[in-house]
Amino acid sequence: MPWWSWILIWIALVALSLLFYVLLGIRLYRQAMAALKDLGDAGAKLGHLAPAMAGELQRATADQPGAAVFASPARMRHDYHASKSSRREDRRQRRVQRKHNRGQPQSLRDLDLS
16 A cells, blocks of 8 residues: 555545534534524513513512512612611610519600600
8 A cells, every 4th residue: 555545544534524523513503503492482482471470479479588589679678677676666665664673764765755
């Protein structure tokens, strides 16, 4: 076998392997595009359900742990300040009752005379 036949064999092998990789890449690209098209169709089908489900989701998750993730910042700020003032008022009432039970003088600030 002459020496130039080996060069032709290697050129043919490299060309066939490159052709194989190109065809494999085209197939992979087509499959990815088909998957993205299906994903877009599924999103379009479920997209019209989102506004209707948003109200139900908000009502359903309002009292569950972790609901703060989906709540608006204004609502969470309001809830935080409301619970803070409620805790403060509960502490004040317990302090007034405790001092009353012990017969100690009350602080004017605790009596809320204003």
